[in-house]
Amino acid sequence: GRVIVTIDGVAASGKSSVASGVARALGVPYVSSGLLYRAATLLALEAGAPLEGARALLTHLRAHPLRLEALPGGNRLWAGERELTDELHSTRVDQGVSAVAALPEVRAWVDAQLRALPEPFVAEGRDMGTNVFPHADAKFYLTASPRVRAERRAQERPEDVPAIEAALIERDRRDRVQSAPAPDARVIDTGPLSLEGVIGTILAALPA
Ligand code: CDP
Numbered sequence: 001g002r003v004i005v006t007i008d009g010v011a012a013s014g015k016s017s018v019a020s021g022v023a024r025a026l027g028v029p030y031v032s033s034g035l036l037y038r039a040a041t042l043l044a045l046e047a048g049a050p051l052e053g054a055r056a057l058l059t060h061l062r063a064h065p066l067r068l069e070a071l072p073g074g075n076r077l078w079a080g081e082r083e084l085t086d087e088l089h090s091t092r093v094d095q096g097v098s099a100v101a102a103l104p105e106v107r108a109w110v111d112a113q114l115r116a117l118p119e120p121f122v123a124e125g126r127d128m129g130t131n132v133f134p135h136a137d138a139k140f141y142l143t144a145s146p147r148v149r150a151e152r153r154a155q156e157r158p159e160d161v162p163a164i165e166a167a168l169i170e171r172d173r174r175d176r177v178q179s180a181p182a183p184d185a186r187v188i189d190t191g192p193l194s195l196e197g198v199i200g201t202i203l204a205a206l207p208a
Contacts, residue, residue: 004028004120005206006128009142010179011171012149014190014198018142019124020074021199029070031117033125033132034097035077036110038088039066041100043079045092058105068113070121091157094167098174101126107178126175129182138206141181142198144191146172 004026007019016032023030043064044057066084069076077084087093100106111132114123123132129139144152150165157164172179181187186205190198 004137005122005202006133006136006139006182006185007122007124007142007202008126008128008130008140008179008181008185010144010149011168011175012153013142013144014152014195015124015142016075017195018190018198018202019122020072021195022202023122024072025199025203026122027072028120028122029072030075030122030124031068031070031114032075033110033114033123033128035075035085035088036066036068036113037097037101037106038093039077039079039084040106040109041093041097042084042087044100045096055105057100057103058109061109066113068117070117089156091159091167094157094171098171101178102174126179129185130180134182138202139182139185140202140205141185141187142190143187144189148191 005022007015007022009015016034019030019032040057040061043060047056047060064079067078069078075085077088114132123136125132129136129141146165146169147161149168150161153164153168154161159167188198188201193201
């Protein structure tokens, strides 16, 4: 089997919804790498470990193995019997995740989890087409202006649009090292497109 599609992009560019729609059209699962970074962040916050303390965090992850359940309609994240999924999109996880994701040990841990998943699937994140699955058949990178992304995310967060926009710009800045389009990725500005429009653009661009 092969990874068929990677969908990377900036924060709140619609990657999860787009990846889910593309995966459903293809009849394969999609994989949200961000959920693993978010789960590592949540556990670090709960353990009281300093976010910069990679060693303490990784010890914790070894003691509490996580499981990413890559269902076609949405991903679920488990720590043993406890489901973390609904706790992974809080504002405090949003604020802490970039620092945790910048730790090389954490990135290696996530990459190993992703590479162990049975292919094929649609993989979604920041570095799927560059680092994790450079052999993918088709690669996409989603962008949109900070204001457009903040307006979308305001449907899912308690803060107002200007506060969300400021937080997105800050997260873009911190994520810059771990987020770049692959040279062979097709960049799609999702600003003028509906969700169905983005999914359709990707499906139309896939190799026959
Ligand atoms: O949906 P949104 O783009 O806001 O977040 P996400 O895709 O769940 O990713 C959350 C965070 O995880 C990002 O801000 C990055 O810091 C990190 N991440 C990463 O470094 N590499 C990935 N492949 C995916 C996520």
